[in-house]
């Protein structure tokens with residue numbers, strides 16, 4: 001008998017959603033390939049669970065809509081430690097659920113239409129199935145590698161129209177089994193477990209019209225979909241308040257520590273022209289005010305188009321908290337050692353010898369992994385990846401230094417190798433504010449797993465040297481990323497779920513752009529700057545419409561345009577050197593933009 005009401009016996013009797021209602025599919029399986037890694041029972045059995053599958057499939061609809069730019073019903077977002085979700089039920093109602101991951105408790109309500117008062121949501125044999133609750137658990141569920149992997153696999157099958165029903169069913173079994181075990185055995189699974197408290201009566205705490213009206217439940221970030229009942233709180237409609245620099249700088253320290261002189265020089269100074277956005281203050285407040293609690297907020301994500309001021313915002317946040325600022329930039333072929341640091345041969349040449357093995361350099365590994373691998377292991381393998389070779393290298397170094405530590409003096413070894421902290425490790429170790437730029441483009445899933453481990457607050461990181469670094473309580477990690485709503489899909493999901501706040505930074509409006517640019521460039525010709533700002537806006541829109549995607553046109557281009565205009569005093573000429581050349585590398589595209597946007601404005 002299940003411990004949580006979510007897996008009450010009757011919930012297993014419910015009809016499976018399409019395509020799993022196919023008569024060829026049996027609900028129960030003893031097939032080893034259908035078991036989750038968390039299934040530790042001796043006689044293994046895995047069962048398809050309708051509410052789990054309904055929650056997963058509804059989430060996929062949103063995921064697909066978000067990456068395709070289409071509409072889907074339902075929405076999911078967060079508010080502090082709470083996941084808030086609007087689930088489109090199979091009967092056409094909207095089930096609203098808030099799940100508090102600190103307490104494991106759910107609050108829920110049923111709505112016939114968005115404007116109606118909430119009706120009671122109960123978990124009883126003949127009533128609601130709990131699908132909405134599984135839907136709300138999805139961000140938590142996806143934090144797990146096995147779940148994440150099988151979810152994405154199943155998503156692919158769904159996109160293909162479930163043509164391979166057997167393979168899809170295997171994923172479905174693993175996903176159901178994974179979640180069942182992680183919830184039912186949460187106590188013994190540590191971070192992988194999901195703690196849930198559902199009252200034995202099945203009577204959940206329900207929303208009241210009053211606490212909804214008061215705005216008690218306002219998603220501060222939207223992961224995907226559009227909320228109809230719970231209105232996002234932090235988005236538009238926020239009063240614009242001007243914060244003076246003096247009210248931010250150093251006003252949000254996370255601890256009483258005093259910085260070393262070197263650290264102090266790494267704390268950003270705010271330039272006079274910088275207009276403090278409200279998001280910066282919000283993040284500072286959240287980090288500082290949660291410091292005394294058990295789970296201080298230290299991971300944030302800023303999402304928005306290029307040039308909206310994300311990097312500047314991180315620096316301002318660091319200034320607010322009086323923390324040194326560092327950053328790392330990710331690329332599609334980022335490797336884990338770029339995040340965690342590498343052991344470098346400490347020699348002038350590019351290879352080092354340890355024991356009788358000549359070690360390949362990092363360049364060797366990058367350019368020709370099989371040969372590098374052969375050097376290390378004596379075995380030539382065609383299919384070997386950089387990552388495997390790197391792991392092998394560490395293994396060899398470790399084994400050798402253990403062997404030598406008896407005989408050699410440690411000094412001799414440290415002359416052969418040196419370990420270099422990356423900015424990220426520095427931040428973790430000494431408590432800095434670090435910006436991780438664009439981790440979403442990392443192609444190697446292993447690196448992403450490593451990154452996620454870093455983001456988990458309680459996890460210490462093990463460096464290639466074997467040293468264990470635990471995260472300094474003041475360390476603030478801010479991920480910045482360009483892909484706005486596409487952030488919902490694939491690779492970002494696991495990162496997003498580790499963020500305490502996800503803040504969308506909108507493209508600043510014309511007035512804000514003008515204000516910023518005048519502040520930065522010192523240009524006094526307001527009318528000209530306004531005209532240029534409007535054109536930048538128009539051009540970037542035009543580029544989107546005509547699928548010109550190889551360049552960019554935003555805040556940075558506007559700044560350059562205005563600066564050039566101040567020199568040559570001709571808007572059109574300045575445009576050629578700046579906005580127009582950034583639009584695209586293709587002359588045809590540039591001509592198109594010139595003819596449609598620029599020429600009509602400046603034609604004599």
Ligand SMILES: Nc1ncnc2c1ncn2[C@@H]1O[C@H](COP(=O)(O)OP(=O)(O)O)[C@@H](O)[C@H]1O
Pocket residue numbers: 273274275276277305306307308309310311312313480516517519520555556559
């Ligand atoms: N709050 C601000 N006030 C004035 N100028 C700003 C502000 N935020 C950004 N800028 C200007 O916009 C430019 C782009 O900002 P940046 O932070 O690099 O964008 P992102 O990291 O989002 O691509 C900066 O060089 C800066 O000149």
Ligand SMILES: [Mg+2]
Pocket residue numbers: 310311312437480
């Ligand atoms: Mg940036």
